[in-house]
Amino acid sequence: MSVIKVENITKVYTETAVPVHALNGVSFEIQEGEFTAIVGPSGCGKTTLLNILGGLDHPTSGRVEISNIDITEMKDSDLINFRLNNIGFVFQAYNLIPVLTTLENVEFIMLLQKVDKKKRRKRSMDLLEQMGIAEKANQRPSELSGGQQQRVAVARALASKPNFILADEPTANLDSVSTSNLLDIMAVMNREEKETFIFSTHDQRVIDKARRVITLEDGRVKSDEIRE
Amino acid sequence: MILKIAWKNVWRSRGRSLVVMGAIVVGIWALLFGTGFMNGFMVGYMADIINHDVSNMQIHNPEFKNDYDIKFYIPDGNKKVEEVRNWPGVKGATTRIIVNGMIASSRNASGVQIRGIDVQHEAIVTQLDSLIFEGAYFEGIKKNPIIIGKKLAEDLKVKIRTKIVLTFNDGNGYITSAAFRVAGIVKSSSIKINGQYVFVRQEDLNKVLSNGNNVHEIAIVTDSRIDEELLVNKYNAIYPGDLAESWRVIAPELAFMQEMYGQMLYILLVIIMTALVFGIVNTMLMAVLERMRELGMLMAIGMSKLRVFVMVLVETIYLSIIGAPVGLFAGWLTIRYYQNVGVDLTEYSEGLAAFGYSSILYPYLDADAYIVVTIGVVITAFVGAIYPAWKAVKLNPVEALHKI
Numbered sequence: 001m002s003v004i005k006v007e008n009i010t011k012v013y014t015e016t017a018v019p020v021h022a023l024n025g026v027s028f029e030i031q032e033g034e035f036t037a038i039v040g041p042s043g044c045g046k047t048t049l050l051n052i053l054g055g056l057d058h059p060t061s062g063r064v065e066i067s068n069i070d071i072t073e074m075k076d077s078d079l080i081n082f083r084l085n086n087i088g089f090v091f092q093a094y095n096l097i098p099v100l101t102t103l104e105n106v107e108f109i110m111l112l113q114k115v116d117k118k119k120r121r122k123r124s125m126d127l128l129e130q131m132g133i134a135e136k137a138n139q140r141p142s143e144l145s146g147g148q149q150q151r152v153a154v155a156r157a158l159a160s161k162p163n164f165i166l167a168d169e170p171t172a173n174l175d176s177v178s179t180s181n182l183l184d185i186m187a188v189m190n191r192e193e194k195e196t197f198i199f200s201t202h203d204q205r206v207i208d209k210a211r212r213v214i215t216l217e218d219g220r221v222k223s224d225e226i227r228e
Numbered sequence: 229m230i231l232k233i234a235w236k237n238v239w240r241s242r243g244r245s246l247v248v249m250g251a252i253v254v255g256i257w258a259l260l261f262g263t264g265f266m267n268g269f270m271v272g273y274m275a276d277i278i279n280h281d282v283s284n285m286q287i288h289n290p291e292f293k294n295d296y297d298i299k300f301y302i303p304d305g306n307k308k309v310e311e312v313r314n315w316p317g318v319k320g321a322t323t324r325i326i327v328n329g330m331i332a333s334s335r336n337a338s339g340v341q342i343r344g345i346d347v348q349h350e351a352i353v354t355q356l357d358s359l360i361f362e363g364a365y366f367e368g369i370k371k372n373p374i375i376i377g378k379k380l381a382e383d384l385k386v387k388i389r390t391k392i393v394l395t396f397n398d399g400n401g402y403i404t405s406a407a408f409r410v411a412g413i414v415k416s417s418s419i420k421i422n423g424q425y426v427f428v429r430q431e432d433l434n435k436v437l438s439n440g441n442n443v444h445e446i447a448i449v450t451d452s453r454i455d456e457e458l459l460v461n462k463y464n465a466i467y468p469g470d471l472a473e474s475w476r477v478i479a480p481e482l483a484f485m486q487e488m489y490g491q492m493l494y495i496l497l498v499i500i501m502t503a504l505v506f507g508i509v510n511t512m513l514m515a516v517l518e519r520m521r522e523l524g525m526l527m528a529i530g531m532s533k534l535r536v537f538v539m540v541l542v543e544t545i546y547l548s549i550i551g552a553p554v555g556l557f558a559g560w561l562t563i564r565y566y567q568n569v570g571v572d573l574t575e576y577s578e579g580l581a582a583f584g585y586s587s588i589l590y591p592y593l594d595a596d597a598y599i600v601v602t603i604g605v606v607i608t609a610f611v612g613a614i615y616p617a618w619k620a621v622k623l624n625p626v627e628a629l630h631k632i
Contacts, residue, residue: 056528056626077533084530091629095525099236104229111229112530160530 002068003164003196004030004053009062011048011219022048023059024219030164030212033194035187037201037210044216046200047168053198054087054166055079067163084112088157090167094149096141102128102152103137109160120159127155131185147178154186164196171203183209230535234542238550241515248511249551252605255500256555257562259601263493264563264591265571270489271592274482276417280354282475282482283447284456287312287463290471292444298327298399301442302470309349309446312463317454322349323443325433329396331376331426333384340380340426342394344433353449356414356427363388363412372432373411379423381413388413394426399438406436493597501608504548508612512544516620523620524628533621540617541610548609556598566591 011023022045030036038046051057052064055071056079063072066086074082083089096105103124110120128134131151133144141149150170157165167186171179187209189195199206207213215223238245278284287308292300302308305323312321325344330337347366351357356375357365366373374392376384386392390410398404408428416422434441450456456474463472476483516523526536570588573580577587 051626054528080527080530080532083528089525089529091525093521095521095629097233097522097526099233099240100229108229109529112532112535156529 001032002029003032005065007063009059012060021219035190035197036212037199037207038214040216045219050166050168050200055083086163088162088165090153090157090170092169092172094153098141101138106155106159131155147174167199179205230539234539237543238546251507252551253555255504257558259496259500260559261562264593266492268589268591278475280416281418282479284450285448285460285474287446287470287472296328301444305443317451319449320352321448322346322353324445326444327396329394332393333386335385343427344430345427353447359414359416360412361415366411369409369411372408374408375412375427377422378413378415404436497604501604505612509615512616516616520628523623524625527625537617537621540620541613544613545609552605563591563593
């Protein structure tokens with residue numbers, strides 16, 4: 001089943017003195033349960049593409065469907081709600097809420113979804129167990145290592161039961177051990193829970209783990225490699 | 229959880245939040261004490277004037293106040309005063325003969341209002357005896373004793389037992405004079421009592437005035453729980469030929485002063501709260517700008533703009549409201565303390581006396597003021613919260629996420 005369908009999207013930034021064509025007719029589909037890396041050199045349009053897939057930005061032209069819903073023309077207020085229930089985000093800088101504990105950070109998104117307190121607490125603890133950081137449940141982000149923080153971020157992204165998870169350079173700030181642990185966890189979640197992951201990355205270790213690699217160059221899909 | 233996050237966010241930058249809260253505490257304290265202090269001036273001044281000079285209400289012949297001619301007396305004034313003394317809510321009533329004239333000592337002369345008073349009842353109504361600064365209240369001088377104010381005594385360069393001469397028109401229109409001796413000197417915050425009135429016994433004045441036994445003024449002091457306007461209306465209904473007036477009409481400057489000082493709380497409130505709004509907005513803007521990436525993340529993962537707005541709004545309100553009870557309590561405590569011991573302004577007594585103010589000031593603030601200030605703080609909190617909250621929701625999540 002297709003989770004994401006991108007049809008010939010372009011993105012032109014006109015705020016600059018010279019218009020910048022960040023994306024130039026990009027098309028692809030991502031199926032449920034994929035573990036996909038979007039790669040390419042800096043400025044190739046990875047982040048722009050992720051922003052559009054995540055409903056954070058609108059394409060200049062083209063069409064984006066998520067779970068058969070066209071989000072291209074969706075209003076910003078509708079997109080916020082759509083993101084909440086359909087897309088999980090993992091950011092390069094973790095972006096946890098520093099004043100909340102690990103458990104509360106994971107719970108927070110379910111609170112926005114108005115999930116019952118008991119249910120959200122149980123799911124949060126289950127996810128932290130799966131991430132191997134249950135013992136850190138009552139600690140603040142500042143008391144965790146970078147790798148642990150990113151695992152909390154993954155747990156938070158999974159907590160809302162999204163259709164897919166978008167991870168923007170998730171390992172950029174991690175050492176090799178933390179990167180390896182994180183990738184292993186995400187691979188397990190993908191294999192066993194059929195979670196769909198889409199990464200933008202420069203990191204060869206992430207690329208090596210991916211089962212599909214979409215390479216962008218100058219805003220176009222240069223190659224789309226599916227590995228077995 | 230939004231309330232919890234907002235609360236925790238307040239304490240992220242503890243020092244900065246404490247500075248703002250401290251400013252709010254000091255602002256509210258200053259507002260309450262400043263208003264209480266000024267109210268103290270006003271209440272003290274008004275109490276002095278009402279208690280020692282104007283009284284709660286006065287009765288005259290309607291013509292009398294036009295030119296103070298002695299022929300415009302109150303018909304049957306002495307009978308009427310007896311009746312009024314028995315009215316519920318009347319604490320005391322006294323009669324006066326009033327005539328304008330000149331006072332002269334061997335050294336100087338001055339224009340004065342000569343008040344022929346009922347010694348016993350005057351003491352009840354205006355507590356004139358309590359103002360005696362030197363000498364005694366119509367004692368120590370057997371024939372024609374006179375009480376004068378301290379300033380007048382200084383101007384005339386007279387002391388106790390000094391002989392002075394009063395000159396005025398009698399009831400037949402003839403200029404007449406009588407000699408009096410200073411029995412007592414009074415000191416009051418009332419400029420009139422201090423320098424413009426002289427007090428003699430009615431019987432002594434009547435001897436030379438040829439005025440029969442008629443009086444020109446009835447002064448009435450009422451129970452503080454009674455609205456004097458009710459008594460004024462009652463008297464005017466019973467005796468339509470006379471003119472009863474409350475202190476508000478007799479001394480409109482006092483009524484104006486009361487109204488003006490009533491506005492003082494609002495003026496100070498607006499000034500202080502406006503200053504606080506800037507402090508609050510500045511602090512919260514810094515807090516929002518520092519957390520742009522976090523706010524961007526919240527919006528990216530699906531937190532609605534309304535929720536972001538409410539979170540920043542609540543955070544600002546917490547920041548503003550926490551200091552308020554402390555400031556209110558500190559203000560109340562300070563006023564309470566000085567209400568008992570008074571603020572000693574003796575150092576400035578001469579200057580204050582020139583304006584009729586007492587040198588010991590008792591700050592005063594009624595309960596309504598605390599409610600007004602509380603409402604003011606809440607409004608300030610909301611006003612201060614709106615701009616930072618609006619700024620937060622105007623963030624573009626994509627741009628905010630990439631801020632360092």
